Amino acid sequence: MEITILGSGSPPPQTSRAGQSMVVSIDDEPLLFDCGPMTVERLLENKFDLQDITSMFLTHHHIDHNSSFFHFVITSWMYGRQDLSVYGPEGTDTLISALTDIYSRDIDYRKDFGRPIEGMTGIKHQHVNDETVISEDKWTVTVHSVSHSIPTYAYRVDAHDSGKSFVFSGDTERIDSLVDFAKGADVLVHDAAVGPTREVTETDDACDQESWRQYLSTNPHPSETPMVDYHASGRESGEVAEAAGVETLVLTHFLPAQDTEATKEQAESAFSGDVYVAEDGLTISTV
Numbered sequence: 001m002e003i004t005i006l007g008s009g010s011p012p013p014q015t016s017r018a019g020q021s022m023v024v025s026i027d028d029e030p031l032l033f034d035c036g037p038m039t040v041e042r043l044l045e046n047k048f049d050l051q052d053i054t055s056m057f058l059t060h061h062h063i064d065h066n067s068s069f070f071h072f073v074i075t076s077w078m079y080g081r082q083d084l085s086v087y088g089p090e091g092t093d094t095l096i097s098a099l100t101d102i103y104s105r106d107i108d109y110r111k112d113f114g115r116p117i118e119g120m121t122g123i124k125h126q127h128v129n130d131e132t133v134i135s136e137d138k139w140t141v142t143v144h145s146v147s148h149s150i151p152t153y154a155y156r157v158d159a160h161d162s163g164k165s166f167v168f169s170g171d172t173e174r175i176d177s178l179v180d181f182a183k184g185a186d187v188l189v190h191d192a193a194v195g196p197t198r199e200v201t202e203t204d205d206a207c208d209q210e211s212w213r214q215y216l217s218t219n220p221h222p223s224e225t226p227m228v229d230y231h232a233s234g235r236e237s238g239e240v241a242e243a244a245g246v247e248t249l250v251l252t253h254f255l256p257a258q259d260t261e262a263t264k265e266q267a268e269s270a271f272s273g274d275v276y277v278a279e280d281g282l283t284i285s286t287v
């Protein structure tokens with residue numbers, strides 16, 4: 001099992017961190033989790049064939065987790081994708097019908113290039129809940145509702161052959177029930193959006209600098225915004241990882257000026273395993 005972080009950012013736009021998305025590869029079968037801003041570009045940068053992505057799991061319908069949905073579906077079809085199953089909370093069906101409605105003439109035009117229309121008309125979806133179990137040849141995915149501002153789900157992947165396991169918390173405050181859900185996982189990717197910020201400097205990416213300036217002009221006290229009630233801190237992520245006995249913890253969902261090293265130190269103060277700060281393109285192999 002190999003985990004590739006495609007995007008480690010959050011709603012404020014950043015070019016150094018795409019929106020949330022990651023791929024879990026099991027024997028070369030790529031499973032896509034979330035589809036935030038710049039997912040398609042990051043898939044290509046990390047040498048994934050777009051047509052090979054035929055299973056997508058959405059944690060929730062916030063812009064930093066699904067805004068590249070239309071972009072991914074159409075470009076992957078352009079590049080040869082013929083199947084797609086999309087799993088997610090209620091509203092996932094609306095996402096698909098909106099796509100085929102708004103882009104019907106775009107799709108008609110592109111089909112004339114000889115692309116099999118089934119890649120667009122045959123998209124399957126399933127709304128998930130705590131009872132959902134999706135089992136295919138190489139893997140089983142289970143689902144767990146977490147605590148965020150809207151219905152949101154964590155996903156767990158168990159690989160059949162290797163016995164390796166992966167959990168993505170989605171966006172959530174610290175919740176005890178995630179400890180059982182993530183029990184013994186090899187890799188836990190956990191929301192760590194709540195953390196200290198640092199000064200942005202001229203060495204930061206130009207988009208990130210400007211994004212943070214505009215963010216602060218409307219939210220001068222990031223630690224006092226409602227987001228702190230709906231996300232976890234580094235320390236809380238570490239506490240969940242420790243109680244669950246996971247092997248490796250990956251912290252993600254960072255603001256442009258988040259002090260990621262301080263966030264990591266918080267996690268390390270509560271967790272005795274390996275801690276990584278998610279960066280776009282970070283790959284972790286469990287083998």
Ligand SMILES: [Zn+2]
Nearest residue numbers: 060062148171
């Ligand atoms: Zn969210």
Ligand SMILES: [Zn+2]
Nearest residue numbers: 010062064171
């Ligand atoms: Zn988010």
